[in-house]
Amino acid sequence: xxxxxxxxxxxxxxxxxxxxxxxxxxxxxxxxxxxxxxxxxxxxxxxxxxxxxxxxxxxxxxxxxxxxxxxxxxxxxxxxxxxxxxxxxxxxxxxxxxxxxxxxxxxxxxxxxxxxxxxxxxxxxxxxxxxxxxxxxxxxxxxxxxxxxxxxxxxxxxxxxxxxxxxxxxxxxxxxxxxxxxxxxxxxxxxxxxxxxxxxxxxxxxxxxxxxxxxxxxxxxxxxxxxxxxxxxxxxxxxxx
Numbered sequence: 694x695x696x697x698x699x700x701x702x703x704x705x706x707x708x709x710x711x712x713x714x715x716x717x718x719x720x721x722x723x724x725x726x727x728x729x730x731x732x733x734x735x736x737x738x739x740x741x742x743x744x745x746x747x748x749x750x751x752x753x754x755x756x757x758x759x760x761x762x763x764x765x766x767x768x769x770x771x772x773x774x775x776x777x778x779x780x781x782x783x784x785x786x787x788x789x790x791x792x793x794x795x796x797x798x799x800x801x802x803x804x805x806x807x808x809x810x811x812x813x814x815x816x817x818x819x820x821x822x823x824x825x826x827x828x829x830x831x832x833x834x835x836x837x838x839x840x841x842x843x844x845x846x847x848x849x850x851x852x853x854x855x856x857x858x859x860x861x862x863x864x865x866x867x868x869x870x871x872x873x874x875x876x877x878x879x880x881x882x883x884x885x886x887x888x889x890x891x892x893x894x895x896x897x898x899x900x901x902x903x904x905x906x907x908x909x910x911x912x913x914x915x916x917x918x919x920x921x922x923x924x925x926x927x928x929x930x931x932x933x934x
Contacts, residue, residue: 697711697728697729697730697732697733699711699729699730700719700727700728700729700730701727701728701729701730702719702721702722702724702726702727703724703726703727703728704719704722704724704726705719705721705722705724707719707720707721707722708730711736712736712779712780713740714740716740734780734781735778735781735860735861735863735864736776736778736779736780736781737776737777737778737779737857737860738775738776738777738778738779738784739774739775739776741770741771741774741775742771743767743771743789743793743824743825744767744825745764745767745821745824745825746825747763748760748763748764748767748821749821749822751763752818757803757809757814757817758803758804758805758806760821761800761801761803761804761817762800762804764796764797764800764821765796765797765800765801765804768793768794768796768797768800768824769797771793772790772793772794772797772853775790775793776857777853777854777857777858777861778857778860778861781861783857783858783861783908783911783912785905785908786850786851786854786901786904786905786908787827788827788828788829789824789825789826789827790850791829791846791847791850791901792820792823792824792825792827792828792829793824793825794846794847794849794850795820795824795829795842795843795846795847796817796820796821796824797846798842798843798845798846798890799816799817799820799839799842799843799846800817800821801842802839802842803817810836810838812836813836813838813839816830816834816835816836816839819834832894832895832898835894840890840891840892840893840894841889841890841891841892842890843890843894843897844885844888844889844890844891844892844894844896844897845885845886845889845890846890847885847890847897847898847900847901848882848885848886848890848897848900849886850901851878851882851900851901851904852879852882852886854904854908855875855878855879855882855904858875858907858908858911859875862875862911865911867911870918870922871910871911871918874907874910874918874921874922874925875907877925877926878903878904878907878925881900881903881925881928881930882900884930885897885900885930888930892930896928896929896930899924899927899928900928902924903921903924903925903928904921906918906920906921906924907921907925909921
C-alpha cells in the first residue's frame, strides 16, 4: 500500500517516520492525531520483531511438540507481517525470512509427528537456535524427510517476495525481458508448490539465488539480470528420489 511515511503530530508538532516506528502514534506525546507531510510511497514492510529466545528458554521444561507449537506461532506472526518494500525501496529476500518460513513448516511437521527421529529433532532445534539470527542450515544437513518442507517453504517465500516485486514495479516501466523473467519465476514457484516442495534442497536454493539475482537486475544490475535469466532457464524440478 502507498502511505505518507513522514508524520507530524497535530497536538505537539513532533515529526517522525512511520517507516522507522511502524506506528501512527506520536512518539513524544502518544497522540494518534497526525498528518502525512510527504508524498505517498509504497510500503509493505511492517515493523515486527522476530525473537525465538522465549521458545529456546522453554526447551528443558516442555515437550518437543509444545516447543514446535510455540515456534510455529512466532514464525507465522513474523512471516505474516513481513514485507519487502520499505518506503518505496525494494528489500532483499533475506535469510531471516527464509529461515523463519522454513522453521514454520518444519515446526508444523514436528508438532504433528508421533515418532520423531533424532536427526529430525536435531534439525528442528538447529533451526530454532539460529533462525532469528538469519542463519540457515546448509543444504547437505537437511534430513531427507524434511526436504519437502524446505522446498515448500522457499517456494512460498519466493511467491510472497515476487508479489511485492510486482507491487514495487507498478510505478516502473519493465522491459519485455524483465516481465518475462518475472513470469518464469512465478511458473517455477507453481511447479514446486504442485510438487508439495518435493525437490532436492539444492534446487530450492537455486530458486532463491535466481530470485535475488532477478531483484538486483530489476534495480539496474545488468550482469545480475543476465545471471538470473540463466539460473531460471537452468532450473529443473526432479522430485526427491
